[in-house]
Amino acid sequence: MTSSAERARAQPRAAAPGTLVYRHGVAERTTHWLWALALLVLFMSGLQIFNAAPYLDASDKSDPQRRVLAIRASTIDGQPVGVVTVFGHALRTTHLLGYTDDGMGFESARAFPGWLTLPGPQDLADGRRWHLLFAWVLVIAYGVYLIAAARRGTLREFVLRPSDLPKLWPMQLYYLRLRSEPPPHGTYNPMQKAAYTIVLFWFLPLLIVTGLALSPGVDASVPWLTVLLGGRQFARLWHFVLMVLLLGYFGTHLTLVVCTGCWNNMRSMITGWYRLKDHDGVGP
Amino acid sequence: MKRGLFVASSLASLGLSGCGPLKDALTNGPFHSVLSGTEGLNRVVIDTRGMARLYPDSAVDRNFRVNGLDTPSDDLYTRLARSGFRDYRLIVDGLVDRPQKLSLPELRAAGSLAQTTRHDCVEGWSAIGKWNGPRLGTVLAMAQPKAAARYCVFRCFDRDASGQPYYESLDLHQAAHPQTLLALDLNDAALDPDHGAPVRLRIPTQLGYKSAKWVSRIELVATLDGLYGGGGGYWEDQNYDWYAGI
Structure with a gap:
């Protein structure tokens, strides 16, 4: 584990395809699945809550x-x-x-x-309870993930840097099969980095913050937050828009997990071990 | 690749449509107590010390949305309303040293705080109103609660279709919040029957269902156990959180 963390801190380099590498630590894997479950419950119970004032x-x-x-x-x-x-x-x-x-x-x-809602029949009270419980699960899983990923160096591997920006378009062309080779990259390609960075550092925190702004108690304690978001109903609108954006990310994420080596990807998020493919690098 | 996608999407849609019984079982089964477990946590984190935002009078909704149970139509309430609530007395009793029976002029004399605040319904909508009346804390102090008193229970004139009366409760910490009012006026006019005349609770730091309308009596108690469903309020007995600051 130490050696892979050390490797992660090194500069990106090409690695032999077929090599098994340890990509995700146990805390990262556990929290990934935990917040995947939390987001599913929050999505379904959120629609239940929306139904009360549609x-x-x-x-x-x-x-x-x-x-x-x-x-x-x-x-x-x-x-x-x-x-x-x-x-x-x-x-x-x-x-x-x-x-x-x-x-x-x-x-x-x-x-x-x-x-599509949780619970199925119209039930605002229980919808709220599901939502408020799994909001805590999300916040805790997200926090633990960030700490674990920062400590292992995984965060460094996928945070988008200015030097990645020129590689975004060539990577898009490769995805569209308009380019034969992806631009050289480390563990994650530039588009993966962009997606993970936006979701982890913009979508998730904003989802949590816009949700908190809906609480009259939080609003009374931190009034500038709701004002900043344009008011309470506006915060509700942002919360919904972020859900739609995250849903779009989820669709893309799932498609790519399935299409870029479903078993290999799943194994890396279950056992931690990932078999390097052509063009896969190692490092940031 | 295409087969993988097809299988994944089929599994997802099957899972979603087939999990109705699972959702019911999780919501109503042994997991139910876990679901309500965050209430205490939310309360500790948020509490009710913050002050709800105050708005200029120009922000008020002239036609403040009416909701909640139907306006009471029983003989007692109708008779009181017909005489402009001249014979109405707000009873404050229970664990107090000096039980009170307060007329509307006496309540007005207890102090008048005008506050224009937003009312956030648990359903999701919001409306702004200008409320006027004495602080709840002032009225409770007149009755001198005993040391054993922990909650005040609001008994109301309204009942649901099955005859169940509306009631609500706050702990004395929430009751003492300087923005918690016994509202007598809405938008500079005496409350009309649809908005909770003659007295409604107004607690802008929590969701709307805590702000009980048509209050007839405030009872100070040591515990909420044994009172109707034991939840501490009409909606609380139907699974809504007692702490409604979130």
């Missing part, structure tokens, strides 16, 4: 004049329909959003469907 306003108090998103049920020709209104543009979303699965085998006026 609209988002870019304002402090609720203000229909500044409504950015609304998901509701309506009636057309005597038939119930689901309607999503984004920036004033209405979309028909019957059966999926607005008028959808109620979590009990029927359909009803409900923003997000029961199969």
